[in-house]
Amino acid sequence: MDTFRGVTLPAYQRIAANLRDRITSGALAPGQQLPTEQELAEEFGVARQTVRNGVGLLVAEGLVVSRRPHGHFVRQLEHMIYRPQAESRPQPVTPEMDRYCQQITSEGREPSQTIEVSLIKAPADIAKRLEVSEGELVVARRRVRFINGEPVNTNDSHFPLDVVRDSEIMSPADIPRGTNQALADLGFAQARAIDEFFVRMPTPEEAQRLQLGAGTPVALHIVTGYTQDGRPVRCTANILPGDRHVIVYERAWE
Structure with missing residues (x-):
């Protein structure tokens, strides 16, 4: 378990929360590619499967889209x-x-x-x-x-x-x-x-x-x-x- 803003979370949820913050703040802009699984695994000190699970939460939320074989990108929302x-x-x-x-x-x-x-x-x-x-x-x-x-x-x-x-x-x-x-x-x-x-x-x-x-x-x-x-x-x-x-x-x- 890890903490994010004082809340104890499983590692994959902490990764999702961190990336979600980057997206909502604009640090990761619409259309921008997320760091690779390997880069995120090294950043957070976890296995790639843990990263995969965290990014999967953002895909389910509609914040991120997968474009194989290129990787994951911040979804461009045009309401x-x-x-x-x-x-x-x-x-x-x-x-x-x-x-x-x-x-x-x-x-x-x-x-x-x-x-x-x-x-x-x-x-x-x-x-x-x-x-x-x-x-x-x-x-x-x-x-x-x-x-x-x-x-x-x-x-x-x-x-x-x-x-x-x-x-x-x-x-x-x-x-x-x-x-x-x-x-x-x-x-x-x-x-x-x-x-x-x-x-x-x-x-x-x-x-x-x-x-x-x-x-x-x-x-x-x-x-x-x-x-x-x-x-x-x-x-x-x-x-x-x-x-x-x-x-x-x-x-x-x-």
Whole structure:
């Protein structure tokens, strides 16, 4: 056992704590390579396996990435500012740029996305929010959004089949004016929405879609949109990795 700031720690945790301090203080900058296992073993007077265990903690925390065969590097975190209130605002004038692309491009980064559309049997949570029977067919429009080639979040929207049947919402292509306006054009304009936020660990599927490292929590933002007469016509689930987002919510005082 060794001590770090007066606390007794196993050697591998002391190494992790020391390197963590270097990273958070900026002594080890984003993108910078960590000292080699041999160098750290000599610095701390331990075996290389002990160093490996300590660095492994930082990989699990998302602070360090492994780039074989070159070594370990401080992760470059480029947070996306996520604005839940933005979806109810008008789309940008430029048709080829949705809000997401406009935001990221203005920051000098390269946005992209994949879109998949399918008919699925509504799972219990979606069925409850859309007020349909569990197992009833609904349209799922699933997107993965990327910044500079790295997946940053998923955006999966679900719609009652009778609302969007044979519409462009069922096509796996970008809708420049947005699905909210597309729903309005179909006669199902949304007058209000309920936002729900959950913070938890990702499911295996979410971790795979977003290429998440071990120990990375996510925020789940569920939006259910209702027409003026109270019918739910959209349920969107956004998965936001905790190491890639800053959630900014703007309010006006009444």
